[in-house]
Amino acid sequence: MPPAAAEPLTPERILETTEEVLRRFGPTKATVVDVARALGVSHGSVYRHFPSKAALREAVTDRWLAKSVVRLDEIASAAGGSAPSKLEAWLEALFEAKRHKAGDDPELFATYTVLLAESSGVVDQHLNQLIDQLGRIIAEGVEAGSLSAPDVPAAARAVFDATGRFHDPQYAAEWLKPTITTEFEAVTALVIRGLRA
């Protein structure tokens, strides 16, 4: 990556470069100075946007997690379609997103696994966003009469917990097994059936 100080130094450019630097040096060795050097700027310029190394690492983790949330939010917010089929599409999209992140670039996935462990606040916020989206789909189904849930947030949380095998990065190695799709479909069908009115 050649230095390119002529472009304006936006937070997005810093985060993109941080990801590159993390990939290249690994999460234990990468420093803010490495990021600044790759951008062709002083480390002071980086600190102007991110006040500490921890803040920069949190921001890059947040950005990585946010990528899959956008697509999932589109499914949760789509007008039309029954809640049960939305729920199925949402769970499928979540599994696909996680599986791609793990499979397409295993090194970067391993790097982010290290970052996730140190940014529990960012992770909790991400998980809450996902559970909120599930809650919106379930609430819609309850209103339309296709789903039944006396306590929508609790039901959303239960669906998320019951499908953990297919989104918790702890299980990334299992996602390569040839039987995983069958297992995913069986759990998803069971869970959706459990919510039907």
Added chain:
Amino acid sequence: MPPAAAEPLTPERILETTEEVLRRFGPTKATVVDVARALGVSHGSVYRHFPSKAALREAVTDRWLAKSVVRLDEIASAAGGSAPSKLEAWLEALFEAKRHKAGDDPELFATYTVLLAESSGVVDQHLNQLIDQLGRIIAEGVEAGSLSAPDVPAAARAVFDATGRFHDPQYAAEWLKPTITTEFEAVTALVIRGLRA
């Protein structure tokens, strides 16, 4: 533990002592010689029952896993009682057993976590036993008309996967959270509802 060579050297006595030795020295340091010394016998006497260190470690892991299976098998095999309430009792007993193992003796639990990672055959057999028990409960419910499952083994597997958060040792740290019982009950209720006829 004083040497007590006078008692007959049964496999059960060797395994009991092996567990003690593992607890004391840790899974990386414990040797067959340590076990023999604690029993006051030659290591040849131990090898007469267990042909290798690996075989001894597998046998002690198997014994540890088998302890919870007996109680669960009693629930699965009990005459009378509806299948849905049996299913609930079985999932509760599994969670309780795992939680106790993790909480009552965390050092021994950590030791066995290391042993489990090296004995994938023993672990797979254990998981299959548990899934078989679930299958028997579900089959009973299908026959009685209280549960519905077109493919009983697949349904048993799905129930096991959906409740992984409450029996997979990867989640042991979560089992200490004050909200875990509520989360367990929500997932269990969802899964059982998903199987109801």
